Structures are given as C-alpha cells and as structure tokens.
Amino acid sequence: MDTTDWPAAEFQAHRAHLRAVAYRMLGSLTEADDAVQEAWLRLTGTDAGDVRNLRAWLTTVVSRVCLDMLRTRMARREDPLDVHVPDPVVTSAADDPEQHALLADSVGLALLVVLDTLSPAERLAFVLHDIFAVPFEQIGPVLDRSPAAAKQLASRARHRLAGTTASAAADPARQRAVAAAFLAAARGEDFEGLLAVLDPDVVLRADAGAGPLGPSRLVRGAPEVIATARLFSPLARFARPVLVNGAPGFLIVRGGQPFALIGMAIRDDKITEIDILADPDRLSQLDLTGLID
Numbered sequence: 001m002d003t004t005d006w007p008a009a010e011f012q013a014h015r016a017h018l019r020a021v022a023y024r025m026l027g028s029l030t031e032a033d034d035a036v037q038e039a040w041l042r043l044t045g046t047d048a049g050d051v052r053n054l055r056a057w058l059t060t061v062v063s064r065v066c067l068d069m070l071r072t073r074m075a076r077r078e079d080p081l082d083v084h085v086p087d088p089v090v091t092s093a094a095d096d097p098e099q100h101a102l103l104a105d106s107v108g109l110a111l112l113v114v115l116d117t118l119s120p121a122e123r124l125a126f127v128l129h130d131i132f133a134v135p136f137e138q139i140g141p142v143l144d145r146s147p148a149a150a151k152q153l154a155s156r157a158r159h160r161l162a163g164t165t166a167s168a169a170a171d172p173a174r175q176r177a178v179a180a181a182f183l184a185a186a187r188g189e190d191f192e193g194l195l196a197v198l199d200p201d202v203v204l205r206a207d208a209g210a211g212p213l214g215p216s217r218l219v220r221g222a223p224e225v226i227a228t229a230r231l232f233s234p235l236a237r238f239a240r241p242v243l244v245n246g247a248p249g250f251l252i253v254r255g256g257q258p259f260a261l262i263g264m265a266i267r268d269d270k271i272t273e274i275d276i277l278a279d280p281d282r283l284s285q286l287d288l289t290g291l292i293d
Contacts, residue, residue, distance in 0.1 A: 027086035070120035126157035179248035209279025
C-alpha cells in the first residue's frame, strides 16, 4: 500500500466504530456523520505518523466533537424537549436475531431517550465507559477532569438510567409475539387486547413535527395510551413489521411512502415504551432501503 493512502485506509477501518460512538452520544444519524467527518478533517491536519493508537486517538477526537455539539444543543434549548424520538436505525424484521438483540441492548431508542436527559459530561462518560469500555484514564482528559471525576460522572449517569430502559435480554421470539399481539389488537380495535400487552406505566411519545399526525404528544399510563391508540388504529392495516434499533417495531407505508415509524421497548412480555416518529421531514431522511416496495 502507498504510504500516502495509509491514513485514509486506516480511517475507513475505524469509521463504523466512530459512527457508533457518535450515534450513541448524539442520538442523531446526521450529526453522527458530521462528527465523523470532522474527525477525518482533523486527522488530515495531523501528522498521522505521530499517532501511536489511531483508534483511541480518533475516539477521543470524535468524543470531543460530540461533547461540543451536545453543549451547543443544550445552550440553544430554551425549553425541555419532552417529545423527541431519536433518529432510529430501521432494518428488516428478517435480520439475524442475535445481531438485533445485541443492537437493542446497546442502542435501543429507550436508552437514547433517557440519555437525552443527562448532562453532556455524564452522557459522554457513560457512553464511552459503559458501552465502549474506554478507560477513565482516557475519558478524563476529554472532559478536562480527573479519571476519578469521570468515574463519578459515569456512576451518576448509571444511577439515573437504572430501571428506565427496557431489556433486550428476553427471547426475541417472545418480543416479536408481543409486538404482533399489539398490532392485531390495534387492527381489530380490541382495546382489551391492547391493555393485555401494555405495561400499566407505559409511555408513548409521538414525534409528529408538522405532519398530519400532529401535534406531538407525550402520554403516560395504559388507559391514556389506549385512548391515543384509537387515533392510530385506522393506520394499523398499513403496518409492516421491522426492527427499530434491533427491537420489534412497525413501519406504516401509505401510497409507497413512509407515513410513520413505531418502535417499542418490551420488558417481561409487556410494552413499556412506544416511540412514534411521524415527522415527514425526518422520515424522508431515513435509510429505508428494501423496506418499501
């Protein structure tokens, strides 16, 4: 290999890892790609020969870029963003069960939603250490803090996240069965059937933007979610099973175009969270290759 091609080739080898880090940090696929591109630009302005561990160096750079983006996002946010569904990763329901279980464990929408409630420093410390096993000795300098302080941030984040995210450890087949029961009940307007598969404290987020399913809403509790589900029941016949961040979900397609995406978090055979993305602008940016005929 020509030595002039070495940085580009090595960067490509680490691109997927960098994008995974950025996506978990930001919950946005577009911003994750921007962060990875910024890391490449910084690499091209650096003497790559001085970098001993390129993966660690790039991870640090992407983390710092994401930290800046999170801080800017927080500074611009005047009100809490209660109704926001992070960018989902949508794949075929026929994907390998082991792979989608692993994906759901690490980047489920439920986890991304809760990560949005953390401070930028807490989020970075938790994501890097608990998801990517980056040592605190490497995390501390990114935050301009000591390793002990970084460890405390991750611990604080872990405490806030405890019990708030659904587990993907259950049998994927059972999760699919719960999702299928939900869809059948919705199609048949069987609200007793819906009540049977919903956790009593289920949370529904509908991020509708300026679309026809607006306004956006946040609904808590099975009775309230069922009342809201009445609005979506006529659309259930257009639903196609998909995987949303590795967990069971549905893509609603009308007229050959995506109309809404429904993701679910399931724990103990009950649906604990329902995330609906119905913002036409955001739906149009999703990679739905092979999912819409």
